[in-house]
Amino acid sequence: MTGKKRALLSRYRGDAKKSVHDSWRVLKHRGPGQLQFWLIALVIGISAGFAALLFRKGINALQAWAYGTDDLNRLHTFAGTLPWYVLLLIPVLGGLTVGVILNWFTPDGRVRSVADVIEAAALHKGQVEHRAGLASALASLITLSTGGSTGREGPVVHLAAVISSWISRRIKADNITGRDLLACAVAAAVSASFNAPIAGAVFALEVVLRHFAINAFAPIVIAAAAGTVINRLEFGDVTEFTLMGDGGLSYYAELPAFLLLGLVCGVVAVILMRSILISDDIGSWVQKKIHLPPVLRPALAGLMLGGIAIAYPHIIGIGYETVSAALTGQLLLWNVIIFTVVKVIAVSVTMAGRMGGGVFSPALMVGALTGLGFGLIATGIFPDVSGSETLYALAGMGAVAAAVLGAPISTTLIVFELTGDWQTGLAVMVAVSTSTALASHWVHRSFFLTQLVRRGIHIADGPQTWLLSSSKVQAAMLDLDQTRAPRREACELLIAQGVQIADTDSLEQAMAMFEADAAPEFIPVLRCDEEGAAPQLCGVLFEVDALRYYARALSKTAAEEHS
DSSP, rough: OOOOHHHHHHHHHHHHHHHHHHHHHHHHHHOOHHHHHHHHHHHHHHHHHHHHHHHHHHHHHHHHHHHOSEEEEEEEHHTTOHHHHHHHHHHHHHHHHHHHHHHHOSSSSSSHHHHHHHHHHHHTTOOEEEHHHHHHHHHHHHHHTTOOOOBBBHHHHHHHHHHHHHHHHHTTTOOOHHEEHHHHHHHHHHHHHHHHHHHHHIIIIIIIIIIIHHHHHHHHHHHHHHHHHHHHHHOOOOOOOOSSSSOOOOOOOGHHHHHHHHHHHHHHHHHHHHHHHHHHHHHHHHHHTTTTGGGGGHHHHHHHHHHHHHHHHGSSSOOOHHHHHTTTOOOOOHHHHHHHHHHHHHHHHHHTOOOOOOOOHHHHHHHHHHHHHHHHHHHHHHHHGOOHHHHHHHHHHHHHHHHTTTTTHHHHHHHHHHHTTTTTHHHHHHHHHHHHHHHHTTSSSHHHHHHHHHHTTOOOOOOOHHHHHHHHHHOOOTTHHHTTTTHHHHHHHHHHTTEETTTSSSSSHHHHHEEEEEEOOOEEEEEOOTTSSSSEEEEEEEEHHHHHHHHHHHHHHHHHHHO
16 A cells, blocks of 8 residues: 555544544534434434343343243243242242342332333433432342242333433433433333334333424434334344234124223222332331331242242243233133232232332233133123123233323333234224223322322423422522622511521422412522531522523423424
């Protein structure tokens, strides 16, 4: 090669290096442009897809090692042949390991889940905790591998959120960009977990962003497609469940039966959600009453699960073997009733034990069993105008899951993509709509939003409510040296009367003071610069300034939703 060519190549390499460096600098300091944003969505989609794939394969490998079988599709059948002490011991050891992980790596010993992702999208610029998130994923992996009776979608969604949060921090993403990147990660994770790209994209919009923003749709679809490709490269283009026979409606006269099924599934979904929440309260009460160390709470739950698994091994793990049996009509009515009750108990014990995992897969199992039981009764009473009882199982699976997630659109799509059967749409949609409508009156729209309400976070009521609670006084206050600010003496007089607020308090607290009977004209704002030091007057808050800030925040939210 001549010296001239070498110099030319060297100059090209230098120009390329400078271009990459400049692009990263612009991306980091000014935020991503449209094309860059799509490329980032693709990277997040691939990363979240691999995270979901590794999580799934990790569960399979550890579960096969723990129970000594390679045929995980027949895990429940195989587990029934194991000695009772093995079924008892495995969940206890798993729970003990989970307890150690959570109490070392999380501040409160609580597993992070989809509810935390929804909270992050609404209140925290689309960013979740990294350390606690990774610990929660590991804890959930161990739980699902050692007898825990939950699902893998919750941990996978949060793990994907950890990835998007890391990238958002690196590029200093603003609120809207951070939320959109979070939704991309969630879409990819759901798509990779269930081989369901359409449902994954809609789930991110319906459940996480909680609105259908046009500007976010393209990158979310890109990420969902990337996650799906990762799944299909490993598992092929196959559905999770295979149905038997013709699943379509035999008579349109059956539709009232699916309306009734939806109501039944709505009640069952509420029972499932309330059982989990009440069990968590009972678990906390027992822990406090007997002075149980937090590290042992998952182990105690594991002991209870092991005891249940001795008689009913179908509660172990995700439970897809039982779901497949329900969708193919291989269970008798009395099996269906007992399995449903026992599964609800097992899920409640697992969640109350703070062992980790999601609620979507248990909802699918409970729904399939409920639908099959309803179908067996309906086809037995009206054999001349009834189709297959397995169609009821499919509709029931979607109806319970939709009510639990509060996501009728994405859940309906997931059911179709899990089974590959699009001919049952009318029956599934009827059951899902009535189930979701009924359940939403008894909980705060979904299991996740109800969890947040129990923590004092009212996202279910919409941005007009949570914007006030998430906005700080310091964002709307006036400094004392500004023209409209009152004199310091007037502020000190109000402070002496007990009228004051901290700069870190929420605008919701401030508005409550302005709406009181003896409402002040303004509120002095105090700040504590050092721990233990006396708070100092740093500004004042007028009601008009609080309302002006609130109106601007609402306007920004509306602009994102309708972009």
